[in-house]
Amino acid sequence: MLTIGLLIGCASLNAQTVTIPIETESNVLLLQTDTENRLRTIYIGEPLEHKNEYSSVSDLFYFDEENVGIYNSTYTPSGTWNLVEPAIQIKHADGNASLELKYVSHKKEQIDSHTTLTSILLKDPLYPFQITLFYKVWKQENVIEQWTEILHSEKNSVLLEKFASANLYFNNKDFYLTTYPGQWAKEMQPIETKLSRGMKTVDSKLGARAMLLYSPNFMLAFDKPASENEGTVILGQLAWSGNFKLEFEVDLYKNLRFISGINPYSSAYLLPANEVFKTPSLIYAISNNGTGEASRNLHSWARKYRVLDGHGNRLTLLNNWEATYFDFDENKITALFKDAKNLGVDLFLLDDGWFGNKYPRDSDKAGLGDWQENVKKLPNGIAHLMKEAKKEGVKFGIWIEPEMVNPKSELYENHLDWVIRQPERPEVYYRNQLVLDMSNPEVQDFVFGIVDGLFTENPELAFIKWDCNAVIYNAYSEYLNRTGLPQSHLYIEYVKGLYNVLERIRTKYPKVPMMLCSGGGGRGDYELLKYFTEFWPSDDTDPIERIYMQWDYSYFFPSITIDNHVTDWGKQPIKFRID
Incomplete structure (x- = not known):
């Protein structure tokens, strides 16, 4: 320069x-x-x-x-x-x-x-x-x-x-x-x-x-x-x-x-x-x-x-979420790989529900924060799914929500001090979950470790969908309290902590595509897009409504950054939805 x-x-x-x-x-x-x-x-x-x-x-x-x-x-x-x-x-x-x-x-x-x-x-x-x-x-x-x-x-x-x-x-x-x-x-x-x-x-x-x-x-x-x-x-x-x-x-x-x-x-x-x-x-x-x-x-x-890889290509992916929600096992997932390549799919994305053992992730009420493969659903682990996807000629990606935790989880039981919550007040949940304290360096290490562990154990992992479904209620940081810093630093240090983690991820894994998601369009800005190749603008996948919504997004973002799914929302023909 x-x-x-x-x-x-x-x-x-x-x-x-x-x-x-x-x-x-x-x-x-x-x-x-x-x-x-x-x-x-x-x-x-x-x-x-x-x-x-x-x-x-x-x-x-x-x-x-x-x-x-x-x-x-x-x-x-x-x-x-x-x-x-x-x-x-x-x-x-x-x-x-x-x-x-x-x-x-x-x-x-x-x-x-x-x-x-x-x-x-x-x-x-x-x-x-x-x-x-x-x-x-x-x-x-x-x-x-x-x-x-x-x-x-x-x-x-x-x-x-x-x-x-x-x-x-x-x-x-x-x-x-x-x-x-x-x-x-x-x-x-x-x-x-x-x-x-x-x-x-x-x-x-x-x-x-x-x-x-x-x-x-x-x-x-x-x-x-x-x-x-x-x-x-x-x-x-x-x-x-x-x-x-x-x-x-x-x-x-x-x-x-x-x-x-x-x-x-x-x-x-x-x-x-x-x-x-x-x-x-x-x-x-x-x-x-x-x-x-x-x-x-x-x-x-x-x-x-x-934008990360702003002139690169984007993958066409098949996501299991609206096909299975939390109700899947290894056989149901591998069956979805069949003919995916013939449909023009580049990658299969395994969405929410693949983790948690003591508290299985069978709904949004438990398991968030416990990032181990669920042995009942996936007895052979993610590696087996990647192998089977590769046989069918498609890559494999995975969903995570690493900034969040369910109260019904081992993470919550073992690290309550990592959770943003008022210690003397009733907890308030959004989608049955709470937010981890990203101002805390230990939490930053934990979140980085989730991503690093997935890539270390599965070197051919080709895509990450990073979700964020909760807002911050009862804003209070035990870490800031312990270190003598004002609680009024929390909102700022949370975001700076997130950026720190993403910087570490991109230093080690500079090219892997990652989708930014936040329960729909709860996140999407040009600071995060330094680290993400694309973002999810809305959970509304009705093709007519998406035309108007994506038109307004398109004033600010190039189309290469805006993801869309073809689903069964709406009554339009499949060709209209794809076009």
Whole structure:
């Protein structure tokens, strides 16, 4: 990778104006310091004909209001001059809750011939506290990835109470927002709203399976409703697999402030000195020619730069779930292999129900967490099934749900301290299960060991379906309690722990296809798709309903990432379902 860094600007005593263009092929995000050396967003739109005009753009607009402060701050602090919704809210080590951020410097790196990375350093003039804003740009695809890094060197830890990934400002006059609420088997249901004065919030507090009710994907159209082939539009996503929050606020000037990041709900984070807190990324494609172009650009970016094996092939698989559910044995499974190759099947996937002995997995009420082959159902183990599948010319894959546990399991009996639960309150179950504490390194080792053990014992295993069916109730970590860390770290450390495990898996097994599943479309984001080749968008396999659902997913994801099953849902002919 070629990386060339150039220091472009730095603060001076007389605070000379600094203008920072973040440029794609068709658009520019223009940032500029003011007379107080605060950084503002002064323009987002098509590039100006002459770049020397950039420095004077701010003369055309005025976005201050004496009752609230500065609307177009590039990263809005709290506790000083600002009274609008902040991007960052903290409490210093001495208890002071004020924050000021002044521009210090910025640099632009040429990562390769297609990609640049601009970083902007802002500091508090009174405290040793700083943030760095990052803008990674894929110029040809008109895609920008934004994130923020927070660092301090105060005497003790600083409490982060809000820590957005991005804080954007749009000075168009009409804004049409499409969001995608849903529920089980009814994911990605689009609602387009013309935004009016005030705040529109889309968020999740579910912990795991965070996309079950609301999606971190959004479509924002300017001046008129979104259309396929005309108009300015942004397709965006917060690439985070836990609680998220998107805030769209139309101000008194009828401009739009947009703040996105981890949901600060029950997530105040105590940051030690000299440790970097990195937010998740906001990823968005901008088009001046409608949603079709924006979507194609996002697809091109995803396949080239983000999705695992984005230009590879995907397997056609036969899954036993809707044929057998939990009611199967070795003979019933091997019978399904017959003629699979002639149907065009590349792989057979054994779904839920293959494990557990003391507590057999004969329903969703027991066995989850006990990852040994059930000797009654599979007396010759997974190896025998793989051998028989190979005879029929198909590969073999398997279903796991390694982040979860049934109370009726050996894992629960032996490692109750690994389970997210309030020790003095009644347990609350979702699909008769609880969530394991992924903030705990021992749990991370256990989850990695499940996958590693399957591959070690079955080297020809060709596919993993990774499920996640529960949300987090009674959020409490015995590990965080034991180590003296705040319970408010749990939601964040859970997701970071998951990413740690997936990084370890991909380091050792870089190429094996894996499907991301979450009781339907409860998970699907561009951070997890670094590690998964595809995701399962919904348990609704009705072919008519899937057309509409997958159309809405397709704005944000290339079709190679979206799985679908042909089942007996619906009354359409088999050819229609397959086509």
